[in-house]
Amino acid sequence: MIDFLFFPGLLFSSVCGMLASFIDRKLTARIQWRKGPPLLQPLYDLVKLFGKETIIPAQASKALFLLLPLISVSAVALFAILNGVIVKSSVAPFSGDLFVAIYLMIVPAVCLILAAGISGNPLAIVGASREMKLVLSYELPFILALLVAVIKSHGEIVITGIMSYQAYTAPFLFSLSGALAFLAAIICLVAKLGLVPFDAAEAEQEIIAGVLVEYSGFSLAMFKLSKMMMLFVYPMFLIKLFWHNACGSVIGDVMVFALKYFVVLLIIVLIRNTNPRLRIDQSVKFFWTYVFGISLLAVIFAFIGL
Amino acid sequence: MAKLTMEALTRSIGVFHAACSPCNNCDIEILDVLTPRYDVERFGITLVGSIRHADAMLVTGIPNMKTAEKIKYIYEQMPKPGVVIAVGTCACGGNMFRHSYNFVKPLDEIIPVNMYIPACPPNPEAIIMGVVKLIKALRG
Numbered sequence: 001m002i003d004f005l006f007f008p009g010l011l012f013s014s015v016c017g018m019l020a021s022f023i024d025r026k027l028t029a030r031i032q033w034r035k036g037p038p039l040l041q042p043l044y045d046l047v048k049l050f051g052k053e054t055i056i057p058a059q060a061s062k063a064l065f066l067l068l069p070l071i072s073v074s075a076v077a078l079f080a081i082l083n084g085v086i087v088k089s090s091v092a093p094f095s096g097d098l099f100v101a102i103y104l105m106i107v108p109a110v111c112l113i114l115a116a117g118i119s120g121n122p123l124a125i126v127g128a129s130r131e132m133k134l135v136l137s138y139e140l141p142f143i144l145a146l147l148v149a150v151i152k153s154h155g156e157i158v159i160t161g162i163m164s165y166q167a168y169t170a171p172f173l174f175s176l177s178g179a180l181a182f183l184a185a186i187i188c189l190v191a192k193l194g195l196v197p198f199d200a201a202e203a204e205q206e207i208i209a210g211v212l213v214e215y216s217g218f219s220l221a222m223f224k225l226s227k228m229m230m231l232f233v234y235p236m237f238l239i240k241l242f243w244h245n246a247c248g249s250v251i252g253d254v255m256v257f258a259l260k261y262f263v264v265l266l267i268i269v270l271i272r273n274t275n276p277r278l279r280i281d282q283s284v285k286f287f288w289t290y291v292f293g294i295s296l297l298a299v300i301f302a303f304i305g306l
Numbered sequence: 307m308a309k310l311t312m313e314a315l316t317r318s319i320g321v322f323h324a325a326c327s328p329c330n331n332c333d334i335e336i337l338d339v340l341t342p343r344y345d346v347e348r349f350g351i352t353l354v355g356s357i358r359h360a361d362a363m364l365v366t367g368i369p370n371m372k373t374a375e376k377i378k379y380i381y382e383q384m385p386k387p388g389v390v391i392a393v394g395t396c397a398c399g400g401n402m403f404r405h406s407y408n409f410v411k412p413l414d415e416i417i418p419v420n421m422y423i424p425a426c427p428p429n430p431e432a433i434i435m436g437v438v439k440l441i442k443a444l445r446g
Contacts, residue, residue, distance in 0.1 A: 025347070034347070034348075035348045044314045045318045050311070051315065052361075053386050216358040216359065
């Protein structure tokens, strides 16, 4: 319970997520040649939403409308526990926790789709249908890319097992198949986080706020919080699967990890700031041809042993 | 708690742009405010698409027979606490359309207005100054 609420779970990952969200917004601002928000901006946004009124649409099912944001946040917090602290896992690793992690990663998207569906707003329903298509398109290449880590560690399906395998040999990122899989996984991650080239589900200029159009106050804050936490824990997961090398001391590990995380975040922010939004059919095509191709190639290379 | 909310609210304002039959001039100036040149994100101000996410309504134009009830409806949909800012002379009092056949009544008789930014159209600096004055008044 303490794990869930504080250290690797809710509190820790939301603080790190807010920091990540700040870095994201600040970098975006600097790329656009402006000053950008202050350090505590994500916190102000959340506290403000906590104090605001929560309006429930007349057509919506009240309990589900209020529950879904909480499910979304707790799924991400659970994912953070499973993923563990930076160097070690906080819960005892069990066989197949990689699959549990993959399932938990889908939960926030499912929550968004359901929330949009029950809110009864036509624009939200358009957003939900787009989000659904996006989930269908990025899930397959993403799982294939993660499969590379499993193949390369000779069938290890425990996250800590994959990590210790890399610690003995070398990080998978420095092999051909690992690099290709990492690339594909990062592109899928941008879509999972709902960032710009693949944000057709929340396209502000066409369908207002898409899936979240009816949400306000505390519930909206919970969805925003889960987005921020995802921005921290999902890249962390990828780094552990593909780019893990232990350097011994805890402080050294944390420093190295923070540096790696910053590099991945920088890549995500640059992708987000240098690309226009794709239409949903273009996104689906992109994922099912190019990204799927890259991850399939990575799997084949991994089998050959490259 | 109310004080904390107000403190956070004035540092993170989601602005909803409610065009109430304007001539588009004020709207262009509002869009200018949101460009990187003026960078209102440093005050935590962001443009939101949905009225449910808004903390402030920027109203432009005159309330006429079609838009008067709509603007009232939109105001009621905004989660409270929220403020209304009238941008441009039209929204402040009707400007040259005040004797027009389809002018209903001034905006502040339909919904409560917290801040008036007159001019036709107000330039971006004037809009930012108005918002900053409103933030100062809200903080007390």
